[in-house]
Amino acid sequence: MMKKDAVDGHLARLREDGFTVLRDAVAPDAVAALIDALDRIQRDHGLGPARTGFEGRNTVRINNLLTYDPAFWQVPLHADVLAVAEAVLDPELLLSSYCSLVVGPGQAAQPLHADTQLLPLPRPHMPITLNAIWALSDFTEETGATRIVPGSHRLDRAPDYGRDYDTVAATMPAGSIMLFDSALWHGAGSNNSDRRRYAFSCAYCWGWMRQQENLQLGIPREVAVTFPRRLQELCGYSVYKGQFGHIDNHDPIELLGRERGKRMVWEASDAKAAHAASAAAGDEAGNTALHN
Known part of the structure; x- marks a missing residue:
């Protein structure tokens, strides 16, 4: 479990910059096993790229991941991520959404956005959702590392859709996890390599909020009953x-x-x-x- 001073350091960076990175958070063998599981699920279930430009027509997003394989259960339960998320929100938080983000070669950059910009709340506001981006591949400029505008969670507006802004690439090695405030301006970068960029998006919200994914209906009860209680x-x-x-x-x-x-x-x-x-x-x- 992460020590309090480490948690406090991540909280300070989240308040100031809107994001923070946990390096060496996932062991290499676990990373390899998760990539293998994603490839197998995509193949066995005939899953393909997304159907909208925003999601990425050369990007495979597998939603409702918890229904496919117990290998995916470890992601929302990561102890260090939960330690920070519970400090930002509270221990009675909920899993809001959880999907894969496998960006294929040639995928163009995603429009800049904030995850909760559709909610009718004046900005800036307190953190209401915290997203964890798991880098299962190296996040580099070439492979399409997430583009962010540091500090933008403190702005009084969301980005204009489709407009170009100055961004920085959230580069990080495989096995890292970037946590960011849902109000931060961000978007997947363009993949100009010949490799797939593997990642998860695992978002947490307050216990009083409606989740982005309807997990109670989306996960069959016979599957949910096998989950750990947490x-x-x-x-x-x-x-x-x-x-x-x-x-x-x-x-x-x-x-x-x-x-x-x-x-x-x-x-x-x-x-x-x-x-x-x-x-x-x-x-x-x-x-x-x-x-x-």
Whole structure:
């Protein structure tokens, strides 16, 4: 688990620049296994490039990755990423979206954008989504490293669609993970190499937000029941602050055969009131004993 001073360093860079990089975050053998899994899933399921220019017609995006192979479960559960994400948001955060970003040779650069620019919120605002870009290949200028505008998360507007801006390439070696505020201006670079650029996008949001992917409906329950409990909670089988997301006053995780994680807020209120009454009664009994 990442130490507090390291977490604080990443938080400071996120506040100032809008992004930070965890280097050597994924072991080489794990990187190789994830690439093999992506190639196999694409081949076995006949998956091809995206159908829109924004997504990239020479880019393979596999959504709902958790349904395909347990090899992909480790990504949203990465301990160091979660340590930073929970510090930016809170421990009851949710997985908002999770997909592959395999950029093929000849793919043009993606238009610059901010991931949450469609939400009707005045900018700048507090971080509401934190994205983790996993570099499974070396991110270089040639292979299409993500282009970013450092500090743009603090601007009062989103970029104009299709307009050119001065950007820098978020270069990093394979096995690195870039975390960035969803308000940061960014876009995939152009792949001018003869190699595929492998990556994941794994985004987290507050527990009170609607997720970008509807994971509760997209992941069959017979698959979700096999997940580790923390992954189940990240997918939405949880209740935020004991209030938001309940089903008839029950924790949704009970649908997966788990014991509930916490009491509903109103139950907790009754328990708190009962505890206060008990404490008051104990104080009164003590005072009576002192006077007798």
